[in-house]
Amino acid sequence: MTEPLLRVRGLDKNFGRVAACRAVSLDLWPGEVLGIVGESGSGKTTLLRCLSGELEPSAGTIEFRAAEGPFEDVYRMGEARRRFLMRTQWGIVHQNPRDGLRMRVSAGGNVGERLMAAGERHYGRIRAEAVAWLDRVELDPARIDDLPALFSGGMQQRLQIARILVSRPRIVYLDEPTGGLDVSIQARLLDLLRRLVRDLALAVVIVTHDLGVARLLTDRLMVMRRGEVVEEGLTDQVLDDPHHAYSQLLVSSVIGA
């Protein structure tokens, strides 16, 4: 616990003349849940995509440290190495499950894919692991051969989570995981995420515009506005004693969070 898992310094991401992220720096430690909040267009999702290896930043460094290893720059390590880490050490749960699942492959196939990518070839073992993880995210293992399209939105979200966790990653990136779900399904997903974080000692970066979700799930919060981090700190401190005008506006605009 002496060094972070992820170290980000001076990250910029520009789309043409638009600066989506500006001078973002952060450390993420094992077992820590970091929330990124801010309104639509504040650069939250762009930042998450940069961190997760999907989108190369315009400037700055993102360094990941594999177990006991040195820090490695995610975008200077070479394609093969990055692909390998993306399939084994971290994963991203997309806001739209269609971006994170293979819709033409069965639920079990979706979960097994990352195991195969990590070198597992034994069909029986892959299937057994898939069953175990479906069960763990509260999906009925009897539906292992169903296509994701036959699942509800909340179930697809959980299938994405199972698909990533099966490879025992150290970081999970979540993009608005409760967006678009019914309130009762949201609560169930929150409970599940909390237990997984605790039991697996995962580090998590979660992008959300829901401050209630942020309060219940995260240890630490970064508030983004127009690509910049305007305030950060302990989650309850930022929510109960926001210092920046924009954080105060966000907190005061919420109904009962």
Add this chain to the structure above:
Amino acid sequence: MAAAIEIESLDKSFTLHLRGGTELRVLSGLSLTVERGECLALQGASGAGKSTILRCIYGNYRPDRGHLCVRAGDEAVDVAEAAPREILRLRRSTLGYVSQFLRVVPRVPVIELVMERAQESGAEEDVARARAAAILERLRIPRTLWGLPPATFSGGEQQRINVARGLVAEQPILLLDEPTAALDYENRKAVVDLVREAKVRGATVIGVFHDREVRDDVADRVLVLDKAEAA
């Protein structure tokens, strides 16, 4: 540092940017020492800064200036300067806090809400379960409710679950923000007994106690905050 808590020249104000930058000064130059094993009651009118002091110690409010040293084992941590993860560690190891409102993940049963606080502080699952059961019993929460989420519970029941969560990990320093508000006589007595037992095992307590009887029962010393000192 021998004392449990040493507060030195603490200033805390709130700048309301949405109200034209209005500044509310709540604490100004507050210095305060609480010895180990002592129970200090904070008293004063509404708005005098009682809860603000507790929240500053817990790291929930960020002071403008000053030092706020909390003794954790052999070291002293200045909450005013500590990084978020140090504060989280301090909370787990050292600071128990009972807030005025229960805020929890929906759908989670009462017993688990209480257990998780003990587990966060390092207790194994079975130990945590036993401790949670014991404290819920003491707080007179009927067994039939333990498996239910507290969303539909009465105000008094929710408050007692909050108390259970704050006390179950038996941290050496307890911050109690009106732990007996909304409680009837029997339940108030149950809370008072738990606080007294915490003192017997050596815990330091800082609390806001609405109820004079409760205050007389548990406090060794009363600090009266008035506007002269606080504003």
